[in-house]
Amino acid sequence: MNRTLFLKTILLLIVVAGLVRQTEAARVQHLTTHSQSMDKDIEAVVITPEGYSESNSYPVLYLLHGYSGNQNDWINSVPEIKNYADLYQFIIVCPDGAFSSWYLDSPIDENIKYETYVAHELVEWVDDSFSTIASREGRAITGLSMGGHGALYLAFRNQDVYGAAGSLSGGVDIRPFPNNWDLSKRLGTYAENKENWEENSVINLVHKLTPGSLQISIDCGVSDFFYGVNCSLHEKLLERNIPHDFATRPGGHTWDYWKNSIAFQSVFFHHFFEKAKEK
Template sequence: MKQTLFLKTISLLIVITGLVSQTEAARVQHLTTHSQSMDKDIEAVVITPEGYSENNSYPVLYLLHGYSGNQNDWINGVPEIKDYADLYQFIIVCPDGAFSSWYFDSPIDNSIKYETYVAHELVNRVDDSFSTISSREGRAITGLSMGGHGALYLAFRNQDVYGAAGSMSGGVDIRPFPNNWDISKRLGTYAENKENWEENTVINLVYQLTPGSLKITIDCGVSDFFYGVNCDLHEKLLERNIPHDFTTRPGGHTWEYWENSIAFQSVFFHHFFEKVKGE
């Protein structure tokens, strides 16, 4: 009897698994945008959800990679993001932010204009190419490490473009790291270009926010080398009465941590999109 029940259970699981595999329909595409500001073509990965139709309009989550990465990092590192696109019915866009752009429009190098590309040229290209909610209420942005800095940096400076923003293990204060990750190639050395660093570090951009102007979620592992600066940003946001989610959990600067983070942040952005839709 027990063996028969066990076999029936296994058979049912096989059927269910088959049905799930048949209905999993997130589509991974590659979108090329010609950046006028940098005069070059740049590729992004775009994930459209199951049942995507031009008859509907979808919110978009922009998902940024870290230092030394590219547009394929997220889909390779956390392929489950396709499931989140299906489950929450949003489009996911993973831009190429170059090896070490830090998502700046560099004040010292005119060939690095990644704020303009991600926040404007790419957003316009995505809205022209897909059926999106083409307003800040339908856009969110997050990322890991360099991309965590980039997401908050772009959202704080472009609140007319994004309605929600997040960071995972983000370099949200670059000043303690003057010799790391090519930042000096984008801003000049800290010793000779202190003003560039002060004006372009996320923690110093909090003054641009007003309570409720942007939905914000931040998380960082307690073993991460960026843990201290994330705690500092949390305190700065509290000081200015800026509502935000701040999460810490065990973990370091790893894909295992980010796999967990994006699951929670996807829920956060889904709630944002749904709340806006209901208003």
């Protein structure tokens, strides 16, 4: 074999190897789910890890978007999450939480039932559609901004569903923001519906936790407009002796910050899943 033909053969083998590697790497699927409670189809992105096989059972990380976003935000803005699915061998599910659902079952709008959808209908659909560890030991949930509120809100209220939860720059106390982000459309005005705001702020749900009942990781940049409420949640968790990770770094309410944060939280959830396997 002459040198030119040899080099062409080597190059072809490299290309083929790369294509094989691509087919084995994380698979991104854009799928349609259904919410019976809201009587509508809802889109979701599902990422299965390299080597995914029905003969194995995988933990699932539910990853929520923020206000005005949709199910594609995470995969479009932080494509590295595919690498985390591969590295840690978990499934990632990014549902569409609507423009401004705040992941609530709205007490004033019967068409908004996103707690029911995400915490129950979606989880059931994922467990039926994929080979999952179908228990709280195999489920974690996190998200950014509105999704950070949503993740802790859903996990605190549904500890039988999720074993670990996180928040990235989350709106963990919505009461200081009565005129922002369509919150009044979900809860009514604060002036006339104060009880709705009190009952649906994450910081007021800490009483539902017991030490060790939920693995928690909270992260917020020091320049973020939600920094103060995240510090307040941290202090309240300390007062109640609720173990949790609390991280702050330079940064604001930006994708650059969340790209960095999700890398750390992926490790946190991986450790949770691995410890659960050992029990």
